[in-house]
Amino acid sequence: MEEDMEVDLNNEKRVLCEKIIRDINAVFVKDADLASFEIIPKETNCNKSPVVHVEHNLGLESWCAQHVYDHAHRTLILHRRQTLQQQLRTLQQQQQSDALAKYLNVALLINPDVTTFWHIRRQLVQKNRLSINKELQFSALVLSIKPKSNEAFAYRRWLYSFQSADAIDWPNEISICERSADRCASNYHAWSHRQWVLRSGPCLLQSELLRTEKFLRKHISDYSCYHYRQVLLARAYELCFFMPNGESQPQLASLLDLLAEYGLSCEPNTEALIQLLLPNMNRSAVSGQRLRSFLYCCNVAAYDMRLCLEQRALYGPRDCFELHRRAALKFIVDQCVRLQTGLADEHYQLPAHTAAAANELQSQLNKFDYGRHPFLEAVRQAESALGCKHQRWCNLHLQFAYPVPEAPQRN
Amino acid sequence: MVKLFALSVFFKGASEARILKTASDLQSFSFFQRSTVNEFMTFASKTIVERTQPALRQSVKQDAYMCHVYVRADNLAGVLIADHEYPHRVAHTLITKILDDFTAKVSADQWPNGTEATIAFDLLPAFLSKYQNPVEADPLTKMQNDLDETTIILKNTIEAVLERGEKLDDMVNKSEKLSIQSKAFYKTAKKTNSCCSFT
Numbered sequence: 001m002e003e004d005m006e007v008d009l010n011n012e013k014r015v016l017c018e019k020i021i022r023d024i025n026a027v028f029v030k031d032a033d034l035a036s037f038e039i040i041p042k043e044t045n046c047n048k049s050p051v052v053h054v055e056h057n058l059g060l061e062s063w064c065a066q067h068v069y070d071h072a073h074r075t076l077i078l079h080r081r082q083t084l085q086q087q088l089r090t091l092q093q094q095q096q097s098d099a100l101a102k103y104l105n106v107a108l109l110i111n112p113d114v115t116t117f118w119h120i121r122r123q124l125v126q127k128n129r130l131s132i133n134k135e136l137q138f139s140a141l142v143l144s145i146k147p148k149s150n151e152a153f154a155y156r157r158w159l160y161s162f163q164s165a166d167a168i169d170w171p172n173e174i175s176i177c178e179r180s181a182d183r184c185a186s187n188y189h190a191w192s193h194r195q196w197v198l199r200s201g202p203c204l205l206q207s208e209l210l211r212t213e214k215f216l217r218k219h220i221s222d223y224s225c226y227h228y229r230q231v232l233l234a235r236a237y238e239l240c241f242f243m244p245n246g247e248s249q250p251q252l253a254s255l256l257d258l259l260a261e262y263g264l265s266c267e268p269n270t271e272a273l274i275q276l277l278l279p280n281m282n283r284s285a286v287s288g289q290r291l292r293s294f295l296y297c298c299n300v301a302a303y304d305m306r307l308c309l310e311q312r313a314l315y316g317p318r319d320c321f322e323l324h325r326r327a328a329l330k331f332i333v334d335q336c337v338r339l340q341t342g343l344a345d346e347h348y349q350l351p352a353h354t355a356a357a358a359n360e361l362q363s364q365l366n367k368f369d370y371g372r373h374p375f376l377e378a379v380r381q382a383e384s385a386l387g388c389k390h391q392r393w394c395n396l397h398l399q400f401a402y403p404v405p406e407a408p409q410r411n
Numbered sequence: 412m413v414k415l416f417a418l419s420v421f422f423k424g425a426s427e428a429r430i431l432k433t434a435s436d437l438q439s440f441s442f443f444q445r446s447t448v449n450e451f452m453t454f455a456s457k458t459i460v461e462r463t464q465p466a467l468r469q470s471v472k473q474d475a476y477m478c479h480v481y482v483r484a485d486n487l488a489g490v491l492i493a494d495h496e497y498p499h500r501v502a503h504t505l506i507t508k509i510l511d512d513f514t515a516k517v518s519a520d521q522w523p524n525g526t527e528a529t530i531a532f533d534l535l536p537a538f539l540s541k542y543q544n545p546v547e548a549d550p551l552t553k554m555q556n557d558l559d560e561t562t563i564i565l566k567n568t569i570e571a572v573l574e575r576g577e578k579l580d581d582m583v584n585k586s587e588k589l590s591i592q593s594k595a596f597y598k599t600a601k602k603t604n605s606c607c608s609f610t
Contacts, residue, residue, distance in 0.1 A: 220496055
C-alpha cells in the first residue's frame with residue numbers, strides 16, 4: 001500500500017518534470033532570440049507554471065530546479081548507458097534526437113559544468129542532429145547564467161572549427177567575451193577566449209585598443225583586462241602594426257609627453273624621435289615598417305603609463321595601476337634595447353614564446369651600457385625616484401643596476 | 412567596477428523619509444533581479460535617510476555596494492548608491508550638486524507633501540549616465556573644494572546605522588514597500604550568501 005503511494009508520488013513528480021521540460025523547450029522553439037536564462041528564487045509552488053518568459057529572458061523558479069535537473073540528468077545518463085543498438089532502436093521509434101536536446105538544454109542551463117553533457121551535444125552536432133548556429137546561441141545563453149563557464153567557451157571554439165574564418169561573426173564573439181568579463185571580475189576563460197579571437201580572427205587591434213581602454217576605465221582593479229592589453233600591445237608589435245597615416249604628429253603625442261616628463265625635449269617628428277630613442281642603431285638592418293610600428297607601440301605604452309598615473313590620482317594607489325605602468329615601461333625599454341643591439345630581426349617573436357629569446361634579451365640587458373644612451377639614462381634617473389621597491393623591480397627586470405641598500409641580515 | 416546604480420532625493424519628515432525623485436541604472440543585474448534590486452535600493456536609501464541626522468554626511472558599505480547619503484540642515488536629503496570603487500569624494504560632491512539643482516527647480520513648500528508624480532525634476536537620469544565616469548565630475552570637485560572629506564562618516568554595514576534594538580531582518584520582514592517576491596529573494600540570497608544579495 002505504502003509502496004504504491006510512493007510510486008504514485010514519483011510518477012506524479014516525473015510527469016510534472018516532463019511538463020516543465022516541455023514548457024522550456026516550447027520557449028526555445030518559439031523564441032529564436034533568447035538572451036538570458038536565470039533561476040528565480042521562489043521557495044514554494046504557487047500552482048502556476050514555473051517557467052517565466054519575458055522579453056527574450058527565460059526564468060525558472062527555484063523550487064523546481066532541483067527536481068527538474070534530477071529528472072533530466074537521470075534520463076540522459078540512462079540514454080548513455082544504452083548500447084548503440086538500443087539507442088538506434090529508440091531513436092527510430094521516437095525521433096529521440098530533439099527529445100535528447102531538450103533534456104540537454106535544461107540540464108546544462110541549470111548545471112553548466114557537466115562535461116559529459118557537452119560531449120553528448122558534440123556527438124549530436126557531428127551527426128548533424130543539432131545546427132551549429134543554434135548551438136552557438138545556446139552556449140551564449142549558458143554564458144548569461146555562468147559567465148565563467150570554460151565548457152561553453154571551449155564548445156564555441158570547437159563549433160567554429162567547422163566554419164571558415166570569413167563566416168564567423170568576430171565582433172559578436174568579442175561582445176560575448178566583453179559581456180562575460182563585465183559580469184564576472186577576473187574572468188580568465190573569457191579573456192583567454194578573447195586572445196583566441198585575436199589570434200584567429202581578422203586584425204582587430206585598433207578597435208580592441210579602444211574597447212579595452214574603455215573597459216579598464218570602468219573595471220579599475222580587474223587585472224585580467226590590463227594583461228590582455230599587454231598581450232594586444234605585444235601582438236601589435238609582432239605584426240608590425242601601425243596606423244596607416246602614421247606620419248601625422250598627434251599620434252605620437254603621448255610618447256612626446258612621456259619624453260618631456262623624463263626631461264627630454266624632442267622635435268615632434270619621426271626622425272628626431274628615432275634619433276633620440278635609438279641613437280646607436282644600425283639603420284640598414286631594420287625596416288621602415290618595423291620602426292614605424294616601434295613608434296606606434298611605444299606611443300600606446302606611453303599613453304598607458306599616463307593613464308595609470310591619472311587613474312591613481314583619481315582612485316588612489318592600486319596594484320593594477322602600478323603593475324600595468326611597469327609592464328608598459330618594460331615594453332618600451334625592452335624594445336629600445338632589442339633594436340639597438342640588433343636582437344630584433346624582422347620576425348619578432350613575443351618574448352614569452354621562446355625561453356632562449358628571453359634569455360638572450362636578459363643577457364643583452366645585462367651588458368647594456370645605459371650611460372651611453374640619453375633616453376634610457378633619463379628613464380633610469382627618473383624611475384629611481386619612485387621608491388626602493390620600484391628600484392628593486394627595475395634592477396631585476398630592466399637591469400638598471402641601482403645601488404641596493406644592504407638588505408637587513410636574517411638569522 | 413566603477414558604477415553608479417541609483418540616485419534619489421528625499422525629504423526627511425518628522426516620522427519618515429519621503430521619496431521625491433529617483434533614477435536607477437540596473438542594466439548590470441540579470442533581468443529578473445532588477446525589480447527586486449530596485450525595491451531594495453529604495454528601501455535601503457529610505458532607511459538610511461531616516462537614520463541620518465540633518466547636516467550630516469555618511470557613506471555606508473553593504474556587500475559590494477556603497478550608499479552615500481547627505482541630509483541637509485533643511486531636511487532635504489540625497490542618496491547615491493554606487494559600487495565601492497566609485498570615489499567617495501566625487502559621490503558626495505555630486506549629491507551636493509543634485510540637491511542644489513533640486514532646490515533651484517522645486518520650491519521648498521512642495522517638499523513635505525511631494526510625490527514622485529507631482530515633483531517636476533527630470534535631471535536625475537542625465538546625471539546618472541553622465542557621472543558613470545567620475546572624471547566628468549572633475550570640474551565639480553574643483554568648484555567645491557570646501558567639501559572636507561573628514562566630515563564624511565564611514566559605516567561598515569547598514570546594521571551600524573540602525574538604532575539600538577533594530578534588526579535588518581525584522582525591518583525587511585515588516586516592510587510594506589517590499590513585495591513577497593523580494594522578501595523571498597532576500598532570504599535566499601542571505602542563505603546562499605550569493606554575490607547578488609543586495610541588503
